Amino acid sequence: MTINYAQAREAMVEQQVRPWDVLDVRVLETLSRLPREAFVPEVHRALAYADIELPLGHGQKMMKPVVEGRTLQALAIQPDEEVLEIGTGSGYLSACLGALARDVVSLEIVPDLAAAARSRLDATGLGTNVRIETADALHYATERRFDAVCVTGAVAEVPAQFLQWLRPGGRLFVVRGRSPVMEAVLVRNDVNAARIDSLFETDLPYLTGAAPAPQFVF
Template identity: 35%
Template sequence: MISEKFAEARHHMVLSQLRPNRVTDGRVAEAMDTVPREEFVPKELKGVAYLDEDLEVAPGRFVVEPRVFARLLQEANIGPTDVILDVGCGTGYSSAVLGFLGQAVVAIESDPELVARATDILVRLECDNVAVVEGALATGNPKQGPYNVIHINGSISSAPQSLLDQLAEDGRLICVLGDNPGVATVYRRLGDRFFPHAAFDASVPPLPDMQDEARFEF
């Protein structure tokens, strides 16, 4: 009964939050209608898991509001063969959704407790194409790269060159730059150059680990 109520809430989220807000990609909608958001938030927040709000799952880590997250995914244009780096994965919700869309996901998290927590949830949900690793967020995980898509959870002050360098040719880094409001931005790699595209305004909580990294120069 409880699982059915969450499934109804998940589907209603897609109908009432995603579709009216320019989310037209059917694969993105299907992914977010499939992955149980409630499994990735604390017990006291399960009842509000599908509200259009950012939900704090640990200090400095949030499950980003569905509307913004879905539009970011849509801008990334993720294909089924894409290899993805998920930066600041928290409890792993974004990683699970990315895993639904792509071929494989490397999820990086600097907090060892969150690494263990995200791994437990993802294993329980049989997200077999997602691996959670501990490390500095701005360093990424170049050993498993290059990546077709890099997703950053939370707003940042600038795009770290260290992450941009891990993009494959035609790879996309998706992030929110700044806050109140920030700008959802897609960087695309063509050769040794990176081209930013401002996609839409978005307000998401900052990712504390990545506020003062080396700035990408336009």
């Protein structure tokens, strides 16, 4: 059976993403245009536009399309902005960020995933403005500051350095808390203090090293 991916992509946008209050025209256009199937492991390609997380190997998963849509909408990335992505994964969200922003740096802790994402970006001709670095975000150091930071894995608590990478007025999207009920938040680096907006509840795998310490029950 041959899958009509263009049709599946349109259905994903109209039946999953838009009904979940993703109404940003640039985000919807990006999701409608980019070939998500090209970033999905071959064995799961038929499920590229299904409303489920997809395994990427190494304990990592690709977020549901609705969560990707909400993430992109929350960050409200402008064409002249620079973005830091923490957790490249498949490279699909990196491509979406690249379509919306001027420049993207994406950190991936697993070398195999970083290499696979780079090859997918190159094969699709997307992400010419996306640089992937193999690095552990929890021990990453840079003097560079970004307009937006997009974290694709959960954290128990938001690490302080994630906020330090923001320019004044910058935005951080992150999912925090304890599984199975986590909260997606947008943190704004306002002049006087960080402002946190709660967005929605979800449940994502933790970034490597960012899971909460186990709680012992006696």
